Every structure is written in structure tokens, then in C-alpha cells.
Amino acid sequence: MAVQTGRPVAGTRGGKTARGPRPGPGTPSGGLRRAVSTHWYAWAMVAPVVAVIGVIIGYPLVRGVHLSLTDADERNVARHIGVNNLPATYEFVGLDNYRAALTGDQFLSTLGWTLVWTVSCVAVTFALGLGLATLLNRRIAGRSLYRMLLILPWAVPGFVSVFAWRFLYNEDRGLLNKLLAGGGIDAVPWLNDPTWAKFSVIAVNIWLGVPFMMVALLGGLQSLPGELYEAAEMDGADAWQRFVHITLPGLRPVSTTVILLSTIWTFNMFPVIFLLTRGGPGEATQILVTQAYKFSFEISPRDYAQSSTWGVLILVLLMLFAALYRRVLRNQGDSW
Amino acid sequence: MRRGITAAALAVTLALAVTACGGDDASGGGKSAGGELSGKVTWWDTSTVGSEDKVFEELAEGFEKLHPKVDVVYVNVPFGDAQNKFKNAAQANSGAPDVIRSEVAWTPEFADLGYLAPLDGTPALKDGADFLPQAAASTRYAGKTYAVPQVIDSMGLFYNKKIFKEAGVEVPATVDALKATAKTVKEKTGKTGLYLRGDDAYWFLSFLYGEGGNLVDADSKTVTVDNAAGVKALTVVKDLVDSGAARTDATDGWENMQAAFKDGRVAMMINGPWAVTDTYAGAQFTDKANLGIAPVPAGSAAQGAPQGGHNLAVYAGSGNLDASYAFTEYMTSAASQTRIAEKLSLLPTRTSVYTRPGVADNEIVGFFKPVVDKAVERPWIPETGSLFAPLVTEYTKVLTGQTTPEKGAGATGDAYRKLLKGWK
Numbered sequence: 001m002a003v004q005t006g007r008p009v010a011g012t013r014g015g016k017t018a019r020g021p022r023p024g025p026g027t028p029s030g031g032l033r034r035a036v037s038t039h040w041y042a043w044a045m046v047a048p049v050v051a052v053i054g055v056i057i058g059y060p061l062v063r064g065v066h067l068s069l070t071d072a073d074e075r076n077v078a079r080h081i082g083v084n085n086l087p088a089t090y091e092f093v094g095l096d097n098y099r100a101a102l103t104g105d106q107f108l109s110t111l112g113w114t115l116v117w118t119v120s121c122v123a124v125t126f127a128l129g130l131g132l133a134t135l136l137n138r139r140i141a142g143r144s145l146y147r148m149l150l151i152l153p154w155a156v157p158g159f160v161s162v163f164a165w166r167f168l169y170n171e172d173r174g175l176l177n178k179l180l181a182g183g184g185i186d187a188v189p190w191l192n193d194p195t196w197a198k199f200s201v202i203a204v205n206i207w208l209g210v211p212f213m214m215v216a217l218l219g220g221l222q223s224l225p226g227e228l229y230e231a232a233e234m235d236g237a238d239a240w241q242r243f244v245h246i247t248l249p250g251l252r253p254v255s256t257t258v259i260l261l262s263t264i265w266t267f268n269m270f271p272v273i274f275l276l277t278r279g280g281p282g283e284a285t286q287i288l289v290t291q292a293y294k295f296s297f298e299i300s301p302r303d304y305a306q307s308s309t310w311g312v313l314i315l316v317l318l319m320l321f322a323a324l325y326r327r328v329l330r331n332q333g334d335s336w
Numbered sequence: 337m338r339r340g341i342t343a344a345a346l347a348v349t350l351a352l353a354v355t356a357c358g359g360d361d362a363s364g365g366g367k368s369a370g371g372e373l374s375g376k377v378t379w380w381d382t383s384t385v386g387s388e389d390k391v392f393e394e395l396a397e398g399f400e401k402l403h404p405k406v407d408v409v410y411v412n413v414p415f416g417d418a419q420n421k422f423k424n425a426a427q428a429n430s431g432a433p434d435v436i437r438s439e440v441a442w443t444p445e446f447a448d449l450g451y452l453a454p455l456d457g458t459p460a461l462k463d464g465a466d467f468l469p470q471a472a473a474s475t476r477y478a479g480k481t482y483a484v485p486q487v488i489d490s491m492g493l494f495y496n497k498k499i500f501k502e503a504g505v506e507v508p509a510t511v512d513a514l515k516a517t518a519k520t521v522k523e524k525t526g527k528t529g530l531y532l533r534g535d536d537a538y539w540f541l542s543f544l545y546g547e548g549g550n551l552v553d554a555d556s557k558t559v560t561v562d563n564a565a566g567v568k569a570l571t572v573v574k575d576l577v578d579s580g581a582a583r584t585d586a587t588d589g590w591e592n593m594q595a596a597f598k599d600g601r602v603a604m605m606i607n608g609p610w611a612v613t614d615t616y617a618g619a620q621f622t623d624k625a626n627l628g629i630a631p632v633p634a635g636s637a638a639q640g641a642p643q644g645g646h647n648l649a650v651y652a653g654s655g656n657l658d659a660s661y662a663f664t665e666y667m668t669s670a671a672s673q674t675r676i677a678e679k680l681s682l683l684p685t686r687t688s689v690y691t692r693p694g695v696a697d698n699e700i701v702g703f704f705k706p707v708v709d710k711a712v713e714r715p716w717i718p719e720t721g722s723l724f725a726p727l728v729t730e731y732t733k734v735l736t737g738q739t740t741p742e743k744g745a746g747a748t749g750d751a752y753r754k755l756l757k758g759w760k
Contacts, residue, residue: 075449171592194737281736282586282739300423
């Protein structure tokens with residue numbers, strides 16, 4: 001067979017040829033065998049990582065996709081409890097779950113609010129973070145102290161902050177309503193009215209997200225060369241023009257990355273919603289991940305199939321978003 | 337290649353060793369040669385922390401005195417989390433307790449999922465004939481008994497006598513009177529009339545029964561939550577909130593309700609005997625006589641409160657079944673129930689306990705016993721524990737104005753029909 005041509009070379013001087021261009025088309029098995037024999041140590045080093053990733057990411061992912069194609073729930077999965085051995089009785093249903101999710105209104109309405117939540121959180125967080133970073137980039141007295149204080153929300157564990165906010169929001173006993181009462185304003189049903197609850201969860205998420213934005217953008221600002229500003233000033237550009245024409249373009253590499261990250265995080269921001277409102281009142285603040293959790297852990301019987309269907313849809317949506325975002329940026333001349 | 341075989345053999349050996357360990361009974365209990373109980377019994381209690389838990393913990397520790405070789409591990413799991421936590425642990429077959437305090441509606445569900453050990457013929461069910469029939473009803477599933485009743489309860493209207501006197505109002509017997517009373521209280525004292533929990537649909541049941549409705553009718557396999565009575569009941573509670581007679585909450589309802597009532601910021605709430613000890617701890621009730629309890633107000637069709645309570649159930653995967661059976665028997669014995677009734681005013685499930693001194697003269701027990709006797713029994717089907725999740729979502733939506741009573745009732749009914757396959 002013609003495919004044998006490359007082998008003698010590889011056999012004699014395997015170490016060198018493997019690094020250089022391939023002399024001819026080898027068989028897949030021949031190439032593999034050669035790769036294994038020459039780079040066995042590299043494979044050995046990589047193997048544990050591959051195994052761990054396979055176990056902690058690959059298996060759950062495959063299992064999730066599999067479950068989303070079945071009608072698995074708490075009653076029909078296999079269980080072994082003491083003397084009770086109950087075999088699995090769930091069935092393959094094809095794409096029925098996806099059809100149900102995409103044609104019913106629950107998924108689409110939850111997706112609608114999830115998008116509102118993500119866009120408003122990211123936009124406001126970015127704007128505030130940029131503003132604070134610009135402020136702190138000047139030489140002002142006590143700059144390090146301000147930086148420390150502004151980074152504080154980030155240092156506190158997320159659940160602690162969220163519970164603190166929940167106390168602040170309490171309609172009867174919360175600090176916010178006590179302050180408002182001092183100003184003669186009626187109590188606000190922060191978490192008990194659908195519109196206020198949406199506002200409240202967004203506010204908490206912004207509070208939690210600003211430090212990250214600020215630190216990342218501050219880093220970006222500090223890497224901008226001062227000469228550009230001096231030159232612009234010489235040319236008579238005012239502060240706003242310097243901001244629009246030097247700061248913003250200069251921050252592009254940093255801001256595109258933090259916006260992408262922040263979008264993905266906010267889209268899947270489970271703790272804020274879950275700990276603050278549990279998706280309530282009713283389903284008013286339920287985002288896709290908290291609803292998927294609800295299917296899998298809060299209702300009974302637990303609906304594993306529907307939950308994994310939503311999980312897969314979330315993954316697909318985020319992958320689509322990331323791909324689109326990259327394409328848009330590449331078209332605008334960014335490369336990363 | 338030879339190395340590969342060695343590695344594979346090693347891996348298999350390790351895997352076998354690990355599974356052998358997992359299969360082995362970790363608590364290592366059972367009966368020793370002399371028939372004496374030994375080992376560890378983990379008990380998940382769900383009673384209210386701060387008012388009830390200490391009594392239950394002391395009681396559980398008393399078991400160690402009877403059986404010195406048994407180590408009782410008391411764990412208090414908040415009631416709201418216990419159902420899910422137990423299901424997680426039971427299904428994963430790790431971390432589940434030997435004995436769990438299971439709410440009556442959870443019991444058939446756990447049994448149906450295969451998580452509970454049948455108790456017929458075991459020492460756990462001693463003197464079974466002594467139990468109140470309505471308390472024992474929720475412990476049976478598919479011809480077997482899966483739990484032992486620990487306490488039984490129902491609900492009543494709790495009111496603050498001092499505020500009532502100040503406002504010059506009488507105890508309301510109907511929902512219409514409730515609304516009028518609440519308004520008078522607001523006008524005369526500036527305080528809110530009624531606290532209505534908006535984050536837990538159990539508190540809605542007496543309004544539903546009051547209009548002649550029910551969640552489902554198990555005999556005819558019919559979903560009834562969305563019929564005219566169900567819609568009317570949702571309209572009634574929405575009107576109580578909208579008219580300002582009642583205030584409600586979609587989060588932290590229990591804490592807010594108890595705090596507001598104990599501080600005297602609201603005059604009335606609907607609650608059960610499990611709230612009595614905590615309520616007495618409030619500033620308004622240092623004089624216990626200030627707390628009034630009356631039957632829940634009647635609706636336009638009937639008067640009734642749900643029957644609730646707790647059972648003790650043994651986990652089927654328990655490594656120490658013998659000690660768990662004995663522990664369950666001890667915790668539900670007449671002596672233990674007497675102590676619980678005396679200290680916490682919780683209602684016994686054994687007929688014989690009601691005549692004992694310390695129980696017979698307990699005012700709270702005396703009030704709730706006739707209420708329990710008339711309480712509306714729920715259908716003890718495996719899905720009973722699943723009926724609240726769809727209802728509470730729609731109930732909260734109705735109270736916060738996101739949906740109408742008609743649509744809320746309809747959505748709940750649709751969810752029930754999906755859950756109960758083949759029902760009308």
C-alpha cells in the first residue's frame with residue numbers, strides 16, 4: 001500500500017522527523033503509533049488532566065445531553081436504597097423535550113427576562129466600573145483607600161452579601177425602608193412586588209459586579225501611555241474628546257474581554273437570584289439557570305429531563321453568543 | 337504491555353476495595369450477641385429552632401440512657417429544606433439519616449420512591465391500635481405502614497387580645513367578619529389587622545376549604561383546585577390583601593409573620609400549635625393570657641382547616657435498622673408524647689395520652705383537639721407532597737397582582753393534571 005511510504009523514515013529517525021514536516025501521508029494508525037512512541041512522556045503527562053476533565057466535565061455533559069433526550073424524573077431513575085433495588089424505567093423520547101421547551105411560553109418568557117437582566121446588569125456595571133476607574137486613575141488624596149473600599153464587595157463571599165441585602169430589603173424591618181420612613185416615604189415592597197423585585201435583584205448584582213469591572217478597567221487605563229494625552233492636550237482636545245478618542249479605543253482589548261465574561265457570568269448568575277428571591281414573587285425574577293435548578297431540585301417529582309434540556313439550551317445560547325461576539329469583533333479589526 | 341496489565345489490575349482492585357467500603361455498613365450497628373442495641377442512630381428533626389428543638393434534642397438523648405451502647409446523633413434540619421435534603425441524600429445513598437421527622441404529606445411520597453423501610457411487624461409500631469385513625473392514615477401506602485405518627489396538628493386564628501380590646505372588636509367567625517374586624521383594628525389602632533402568608537400555600541388551604549373547594553378529589557380522580565370554589569377562594573384572599581385588611585410577603589413569610597405578631601404590629605394570624613411556644617416568647621405575650629386562639633374563619637360554604645402533623649420514618653438504607661426501629665418507638669411512645677405535649681403544647685397522636693395529667697389540662701391541646709377532629713384530611717397519595725409547588729407559585733402571583741384568580745387557578749389545575757396522569 002502506498003500509505004506505507006512514510007514509515008521507514010519515521011522508524012529510523014523518529015525523533016527528528018516528528019518535529020519537522022511530514023514526509024508523506026502515513027496511515028492514521030501508523031501516525032498514532034509513531035506519535036505515541038516518540039511523545040509517550042507528553043501523553044503520560046497529559047493523561048491525568050484529560051482523565052480529570054473527562055470525569056468532571058465530559059461525563060456530566062454527556063450524561064446531561066443524554067437525559068435531555070429521555071423522560072427521566074425522580075420516579076423512574078435507578079435507585080438502590082438498602083434492600084430496595086429499583087431499576088431505571090425512563091425512555092428515550094428524542095427531541096420532544098426541546099420541542100416542548102421551545103414551543104411553550106415558559107422557556108421563552110424566562111429567556112426574555114434573562115436577557116433583560118443580563119443586558120441591564122452588564123451595561124450599568126460597565127458604565128459604573130468605567131466611571132469609577134477613570135476617577136481613581138487620577139492623582140487624588142487617599143486613592144488607595146478608595147480603591148480598597150470599592151473592591152470590598154468583591155472580597156465578601158457572595159452569599160454573605162446577598163443575605164445582607166435581603167435583610168436591607170425586608171419590607172417591615174429592613175434598613176432601607178426605615179431610612180425611607182425617616183424621609184416620610186411609604187414602605188417599598190422591595191422583594192414582594194414583581195417590578196420592585198426585578199429592580200432589587202439587578203441592583204444587588206450591579207453592586208457585586210462593579211469591583212471586577214473597576215479593577216479590570218483600571219488596569220487597562222494604567223497601561224495607556226501618558227504621551228497620547230499630552231499630545232492631545234497640546235492639540236487642544238478637551239477632556240471629553242480625550243476620553244472618547246484615546247481612553248475608549250485604548251481600553252478596547254480589556255473592555256471586550258470583560259464584557260464577554262461579565263455577560264456569561266450574569267446570564268448564569270445563580271446565587272443572587274436564588275438567595276434573594278428564589279425566583280419570586282411568583283416567577284417574576286426567575287432566570288434560566290434558577291428555573292433549571294427548580295426543575296431538578298425544588299419541584300417533585302424532580303424533572304431531570306426538563307432540567308437538562310434547559311441546561312443544554314443555556315449552553316447552546318452562550319456558545320452562539322460567544323461565537324457571534326467574536327465574529328463581530330474580528331470584523332471590526334480586533335484579533336484575539 | 338505487562339505494565340498496562342498491572343495498572344489495570346491495580347485499578348480494578350482499588351475499585352473493588354472502594355465499593356466494598358461503600359457497601360459496608362459505616363455505622364456498624366445492630367444487635368450484639370446479648371440482644372443489646374448498639375451503634376449510631378442519626379435523627380433529622382425539623383422542629384422550630386429556638387423554641388422547640390431543645391425539648392426534642394433532650395428527649396432524643398434520653399434514648400441513650402435506655403440503650404447506653406447507642407449513640408443518638410441529633411440534627412436539626414430547617415423544615416423548609418428537609419424534604420429536598422432528604423431526597424438528595426436518599427437518592428445518592430449517602431448522608432441520609434436513619435430516622436427522619438417526615439411531614440404527613442411527604443410520607444407517601446418518600447415511601448413511593450422507595451426511600452422508607454416498611455415498619456409492619458417491627459418494634460417501631462408498638463401499640464399501633466392506640467393511634468388516632470386520622471393520624472395513622474398518612475403512614476400507610478400500598479398496603480404497608482411506612483411511618484409512625486409523632487404529632488398531629490391543624491390551624492386556628494391567633495389573635496392579640498389586648499389589640500382586640502383596644503379596637504373594641506369581637507373574634508371574627510367568618511371571612512367577611514375577618515375583613516371588617518381587620519379594618520376596624522386599622523382605624524382604631526393603626527395596626528395591621530391580619531398577616532396572610534403569601535409564600536406558603538398551606539396557609540391558603542383554610543380559605544379554599546371555606547369556599548367548599550379542595551386541591552383534588554382522590555376518590556373520583558378529579559382535579560378540583562380550578563373549579564368555581566378554587567377561583568372564589570383566590571379572589572377572597574386577594575381581596576383581603578388589596579383592601580388593606582391583610583398584609584402579605586413573598587419572602588421570609590414565616591419570620592416576618594412571627595415577628596410582626598409577637599411585637600404587636602398585627603392583630604391576627606392563622607397558625608398552628610407548632611407556633612405557640614415561639615409566640616409566647618414575644619414581647620406581647622409575656623402574659624400568656626394575651627394570646628387568643630379561635631377556629632379559622634368560615635368561608636361562604638364551610639369552615640375547615642387542614643390536618644397536618646409529623647411522622648417518624650426510617651430510611652430504608654439505614655445501616656442500623658434495629659436501633660432505628662427502637663428509637664422510633666421510643667420517640668412516639670405515650671411517655672414521650674406526654675412530655676412533648678406538656679412542654680410544647682403539641683398534640684399527641686395516641687388516644688391514651690389525651691387523658692394523662694399535664695395533657696388533659698393543657699389549654700392549647702384542649703383547644704386544638706376538637707379542631708383536629710374536624711380538620712380536613714388530605715388525600716394520602718404519593719403526589720400529595722408535590723401539590724404545593726405549582727400552587728404556591730400561582731398563589732403568590734395572584735396576591736402580587738401578576739395574574740388573576742381565574743388564570744392562577746387554571747394554571748395550577750393544568751400543572752396538577754400533568755402531575756397526576758389520567759386524572760380529570
